[in-house]
Amino acid sequence: MTTTTGPTAAVRRATDAPPLITEADLPPARHFIDGKFVDGSTQQAIDVVDPSTENVIARIPEATVEDIDSAVAAAVSAKEQWALRVPKDRSEVLHAVADRLAEHTDLLVRLESANTGKPLAVSRDDVAMTIDTFRFMAGAVRATTSLAAGDYAEDHLSVILREPLGVVGVITPWNYPLLMAAWKIAPILAAGNTLVIKPSEQTPLTTLKFAELVADLLPPGVVNVVNGYGAVAGARLAEHPDVDMIALTGSVNSGRAVARAAADTLKRVHLELGGKAPVVVFEDADLAATASSLRTGSFWNSGQECGAACRVLVHESVAERFVEQLVGEVRSLVVGEPTSGEDVEVGPMVSKAHFERVTGYLERAKAEGVRVATGGGALDGPGYFVAPTVLVDVPEGAEVAREEIFGPVVTVETFADEEEAVRRANDVPLGLSASVWTENARRSHDIAARLDFGTVWVNSHLVLAGEVPWGGFKGSGYGRDLSIYALDDYSRTKHVMHNHGR
Template sequence: MTPTSAPSSSAPSTAAPRTGEVDIRRAQEPFTFAPPTLAHFIGGEHVVAASGGDAFEVRDPARGTVLASVPLGTAAEVDDAVRAARTALSAWAKRTPQDRSTLLFQLAGALEADTYRLRTLEALNCGKPAAVTEDDIASAIDTFRFMAGTGRTGTTIAAGEYVDDVTSMILREPLGVIGMVTPWNYPLLMVAWKLAPALMVGNTIVLKPSEVTPLTTLRLVEIAKDILPPGVLNVVNGTGETVGRALSGHTGVDMVALTGSVRAGRDVSRSAAENLTRTHLELGGKAPVLLLPDADLDLAADTVFEAGFWNSGQECGAACRVIAHESVAEKFAQKLVEAVGRYVLADPETDAEEALGPIIYKEHYDRVMDAITGAVDRGATVLTGGRGDSARGYWVEPTVLRVDGDDPITRHEVFGPVVTIETFTDEDEAVTRANDVEYGLAASVFTRNVAAAMTVSKALEFGSVNVNTHLALPTEMPWSGFKNSGHGRDLSAYALDDYARTKHIALNHAR
């Protein structure tokens, strides 16, 4: 499977990855940083002083420099925010769907008007190139608009006489106060995925953004302040160990919704279980890409080139694990390495067409590099990339590794710009190996055979299965995981049901 046309700097190697030797396209001038209000937001007001007095340094991952210092909250701020959300709940829940829809449409329009600043904040806080920030902000706005429209329709059983002389009807009611914990990789988009349906149903919110990337969430708060009633949306900055734990174990919270790691999901579940609080968990993934013998290799290589490295691989559904039939594996590897060679590590301000950004924070950079080094130490072959540089920012080259199918890297989430290639001889073997992971979020299969596509798709134990594509994520379709990838649905009309409770009312009208 050794590529025949890889550039000399990316020749296959089993040597340990090196650091400090990465080429980065640097911008002459960084974006102008216009920070949002760096504070908690409780009861419709910014709360600047944290009761604990601690703060977190938010960094520019492309350069490693400090952007801002954000106050860290404690359980006291969580208590205040939950009280504010509980106070606002009754009036918000009683509003008609049309009223709530109107406000969500206003919020979407205000976000759209603020697109440039939101993209700039996302670029500086996450190091994302223009294509990624453009997609993130546009998708977040679309999510608010979709939920604002879809939330005005019902998805329940029709009212009717299912018992003689008794008319049954179903009411969809808000759950109450929702605690939300959102991740560092898609700070605004994941807020939109959770916030839009929960608000549309009539819930009030206490939200903890990642302390690593809070800036676009804090900007969203500034925008929402003049649109949403006080207490409907509250934000407490802080760590998972402090604010996240206080939120998930709070007796005044009716559901905890998390996007994060499996470890974080387990922590939230344990805390929530004490009060039998509902949970909505979108956790990790290890997405296999099955290449059957008749796969269109050009299409597959182009797809993995994009879906494996989008957002520098910091994506729970990334096409990170290629399981290729032995008859096509070598040719595919060559095509993928040639494609990956087009990427340019670049500051977010540069205009590189195939730009790849940094890892978002230092501790995760170390984890990604440890994963690459560990695989190479166990015998993996570096087909391209493999090097890192944390001298100014947190950069990892786009990396393709040839590995054995039983190597630990094929089962554990790297969450970085790393794609592995392994081979199989039998279709059943490929499916078994793809399913032999704790995750069940996204997968794909490439084949020209419709029957094979359906057979394999049905056999794959993943919530989203793509055929001859990867990461097709229309707002109209649900995104949800199986196994340790969690439960609950983001996107689509199904998300509205997840943030609601159903009540059966039976009316006896016998005379």
């Protein structure tokens, strides 16, 4: 097997391409509260950086507790009237939102790639699923089901009501700024709630642009956007006594902090946290097809994906052949700035801090004797680029095999039999997603049932649909995004019992 000790990719640069965005494309650099853009309560601002070039492209206000309190007050004021709307009315608003986003697809794609460094293909997929999420929830809210009304105690008619929770606080991550906002906003609004969302301070632009685009479609106060850091703005949202639920997509540490802050008010908590997805490849798998699928499953969004296929467990009898196939795929990945071509597949890490985190994992792994099959380090700047990497000879329990690296890095381990494969796949603190690769149908059903992960794919990885739930077990949190299960999460049930005895 051929291996290399350093990065093999080169960053494709845009030499004469026009910039992705102009000043006119940017949203107002302010908070969005009670239906309008407003200044922050202080002059403190946060730089928004293009990770492909390291240039500052905007400056947004840094929220204080007072800013969060203002946004929550607006959401509280709007919640009664929004909750009283019948499902058909809320559905029509969500369809209008989807239509408005569809009209501005190109702008949203360019803005997302400028802020995150995503390849244009990834941003297009994000915007398309954002629109689909609003369309799905617009339909789903008109067809919710629950226990049929009936007499379950003699002479007493039971009716189950589904009610909004009230005000939901939302904290979204930097890896999918617009899409993760949609995964929260659409079901929250469909269920009849109002909300305050705090996007990541690193990638707020498409969330602010969303607010700008749909401001005339929503009553004031129904959706509020406040910029800022988690330690201040996020913490205040989580602890605020007038916030009925806090929903976060983010890191495990962020989830712990939010759950602790929410505890005093006993508000509901919805956490979609990290993942460390095992990819269990059996000896009868189609190795070429598996390696080809991991080109996307492992490196989509530059591996900055909580469901990424980042930890391969392959049967020892086919390990060498599989690694050769995988390395061939990874070496042919196109790394570059989003403006450098439609075929770019891998972009930069989102920030300098995250770039240093990912390269730190690689340096420690090499120092511990893990072998680099391809990639293995940073690529020349500017920009926060890391070479697509495959690490082999990874011992059981190694840091890179247990902790979420969240970059373009795949580790490869081997196993001897099914029992070992299942044990080692489950032996991580996170439980978001996994995949099984085999041509044996009985085995695929059995192994999938034994894997302790919220989503298990068979002979594919990272395929999502609005109709099916997304969420994890163990340290990956609780609650479900997408599907009718998300509507359940953002609703409460009330039992009303009528004595009709005569």
